[in-house]
Amino acid sequence: MPKISDSTIRRLSMYYRSLSEFETKGYKTISSEHLAKTEKLTPAQVRKDLSFFGSFGTRGLGYKTRELKERIGKILGLDHIWNVALIGLGNVGSALVSYKEFQKQGFLIKLLFDNDQRKINKKHKGILVSDVKDLVEKLKNNKIEIVIIAVPTQAAQEVADLVVSAGVKTILNFAPTRIKVPQDVVVRFVNMAMELEHLSFCLSNQDFSVAT
Amino acid sequence: MPKISDSTIRRLSMYYRSLSEFETKGYKTISSEHLAKTEKLTPAQVRKDLSFFGSFGTRGLGYKTRELKERIGKILGLDHIWNVALIGLGNVGSALVSYKEFQKQGFLIKLLFDNDQRKINKKHKGILVSDVKDLVEKLKNNKIEIVIIAVPTQAAQEVADLVVSAGVKTILNFAPTRIKVPQDVVVRFVNMAMELEHLSFCLSNQDFSVAT
DNA sequence: GTTTATTTGTGAATAATTTCACAATCAATC
DNA sequence: GATTGATTGTGAAATTATTCACAAATAAAC
Ligand SMILES: NC(=O)c1ccc[n+]([C@@H]2O[C@H](COP(=O)([O-])OP(=O)(O)OC[C@H]3O[C@@H](n4cnc5c(N)ncnc54)[C@H](O)[C@@H]3O)[C@@H](O)[C@H]2O)c1
Ligand SMILES: NC(=O)c1ccc[n+]([C@@H]2O[C@H](COP(=O)([O-])OP(=O)(O)OC[C@H]3O[C@@H](n4cnc5c(N)ncnc54)[C@H](O)[C@@H]3O)[C@@H](O)[C@H]2O)c1
Numbered sequence: 312m313p314k315i316s317d318s319t320i321r322r323l324s325m326y327y328r329s330l331s332e333f334e335t336k337g338y339k340t341i342s343s344e345h346l347a348k349t350e351k352l353t354p355a356q357v358r359k360d361l362s363f364f365g366s367f368g369t370r371g372l373g374y375k376t377r378e379l380k381e382r383i384g385k386i387l388g389l390d391h392i393w394n395v396a397l398i399g400l401g402n403v404g405s406a407l408v409s410y411k412e413f414q415k416q417g418f419l420i421k422l423l424f425d426n427d428q429r430k431i432n433k434k435h436k437g438i439l440v441s442d443v444k445d446l447v448e449k450l451k452n453n454k455i456e457i458v459i460i461a462v463p464t465q466a467a468q469e470v471a472d473l474v475v476s477a478g479v480k481t482i483l484n485f486a487p488t489r490i491k492v493p494q495d496v497v498v499r500f501v502n503m504a505m506e507l508e509h510l511s512f513c514l515s516n517q518d519f520s521v522a523t
Numbered sequence: 524m525p526k527i528s529d530s531t532i533r534r535l536s537m538y539y540r541s542l543s544e545f546e547t548k549g550y551k552t553i554s555s556e557h558l559a560k561t562e563k564l565t566p567a568q569v570r571k572d573l574s575f576f577g578s579f580g581t582r583g584l585g586y587k588t589r590e591l592k593e594r595i596g597k598i599l600g601l602d603h604i605w606n607v608a609l610i611g612l613g614n615v616g617s618a619l620v621s622y623k624e625f626q627k628q629g630f631l632i633k634l635l636f637d638n639d640q641r642k643i644n645k646k647h648k649g650i651l652v653s654d655v656k657d658l659v660e661k662l663k664n665n666k667i668e669i670v671i672i673a674v675p676t677q678a679a680q681e682v683a684d685l686v687v688s689a690g691v692k693t694i695l696n697f698a699p700t701r702i703k704v705p706q707d708v709v710v711r712f713v714n715m716a717m718e719l720e721h722l723s724f725c726l727s728n729q730d731f732s733v734a735t
Numbered sequence: 736g737t738t739t740a741t742t743t744g745t746g747a748a749t750a751a752t753t754t755c756a757c758a759a760t761c762a763a764t765c
Numbered sequence: 766g767a768t769t770g771a772t773t774g775t776g777a778a779a780t781t782a783t784t785c786a787c788a789a790a791t792a793a794a795c
Contacts, residue, residue, distance in 0.1 A: 388727030515600030
């Protein structure tokens with residue numbers, strides 16, 4: 312079985328987003344060249360990425376926009392509803408709960424957890440906030456598949472341990488620390504400081520030609 | 524002049540964060556092996572990354588924790604204060620302004636902009652919110668070097684165009700769209716949907732062995 | 736229905752990145 | 766101050782990712 316690289320998965324997300332835009336704009340078909348240009352890639356890259364999963368195009372014509380979008384959506388698992396829980400209803404957590412787009416994409420935030428008594432048992436955007444001490448039980452009972460961790464850095468590892476013990480296999484971590492998990496658990500992280508540091512690197516090292 | 528890859532810059536950020544932790548824990552020195560293990564890399568990778576910028580270690584001993592941290596900090600431009608402006612004081616924008624860590628790292632949010640009259644001319648966390656129509660002028664006058672865009676997707680490009688016209692060379696974009704900028708402007712983006720999609724890909728394609 | 740113009744899908748070639756492997760170097764020990 | 770043990774720094778090798786280049790396939794034109 313082929314190994315799909317991180318970069319390819321990342322690009323599939325980009326194609327998906329571009330295709331959504333093209334669909335909205337009324338493009339019925341799109342070529343690898345056109346798709347490549349909007350994402351600053353080469354047409355060969357686009358075709359190679361897609362070729363790992365099958366052949367979706369028509370020679371001489373390109374790809375049918377809607378169809379390719381749906382195919383990629385399927386590859387990315389966006390043809391599902393995923394049950395998501397969010398832990399840590401602070402600044403970041405609240406922003407995420409308010410964000411409607413995730414739900415539209417099939418990421419359904421079903422459970423919220425915090426350890427602050429002032430937040431527990433109150434509703435937040437229509438969802439009851441649970442005590443983090445009931446975490447494992449509720450993750451299991453609600454068949455949660457993805458957990459978003461948005462607690463302070465020091466609490467991230469202990470929370471992650473609970474999440475893992477509940478059998479959850481995928482975690483999105485906003486705390487700027489690498490959490491340790493077993494091999495079969497996938498952790499992705501969003502690290503905004505890292506992106507800012509990338510920018511300050513570029514500002515500080517204009518003599519190095521930085522790849523973009 | 525050597526070209527430094529995105530991956531190397533990303534890892535430098537990771538090393539920096541690890542080194543800060545090791546410093547706090549009281550480690551005076553650290554080997555490439557130890558540093559590699561905490562970030563799930565190889566020692567050779569760590570040494571190669573550093574070698575682009577000089578030789579900072581002592582053979583037989585390793586690296587002095589504090590010294591290496593400061594060296595990497597310097598490479599990343601964290602020995603500066605950077606003047607930052609944030610546009611779009613919604614859910615994401617507010618979370619970012621509240622976050623003290625950025626300032627500690629030298630990213631100083633000096634200006635806030637919005638186009639909502641209810642937010643303009645009010646203070647938010649001690650910073651006056653300006654009207655986005657004064658954007659270009661104020662970015663110039665305050666020598667802003669980094670702009671964070673946290674406006675709705677449809678507004679991202681027009682805002683970016685203003686930012687570019689003010690001469691700002693680095694942008695951190697939270698809107699899930701690729702904004703077009705001249706060659707000499709660096710845009711990094713934080714795309715949370717992309718990370719969620721990566722997770723749902725992993726859940727949907729456990730037959731592909733995904734690189735982590 | 737034949738020709739022409741496109742554009743895909745993919746093996747081969749190239750480029751980039753990572754890992755290997757080891758000489759060079761230094762700290763610590765005796 | 767020689768010896769031992771550890772760890773760096775770095776060319777070379779191996780691996781991985783990207784791009785090239787072209788046959789195959791199809792739509793559109795005539
Ligand atoms: N705010 C930002 O812009 C920003 C930027 C980058 C990274 N981050 C990171 O994101 C994470 C969240 O940041 P934030 O600004 O929302 O913090 P916050 O303090 O506003 O919110 C954290 C929330 O987690 C809850 N919490 C604390 N310990 C808990 C536990 N053990 N179990 C359950 N809930 C717990 C708190 O009650 C609070 O509601 C942090 O790790 C932070 O470093 C935030
Ligand atoms: N909230 C999230 O969790 C989340 C997650 C992923 C991505 N995003 C993206 O981040 C961006 C911000 O999201 P949000 O949830 O904070 O949105 P929001 O609607 O809460 O905030 C947007 C802010 O931008 C202001 N604004 C609108 N047009 C403007 C303009 N032309 N100039 C200046 N200000 C303007 C609005 O007044 C508002 O204050 C969006 O692009 C969104 O897609 C948000």
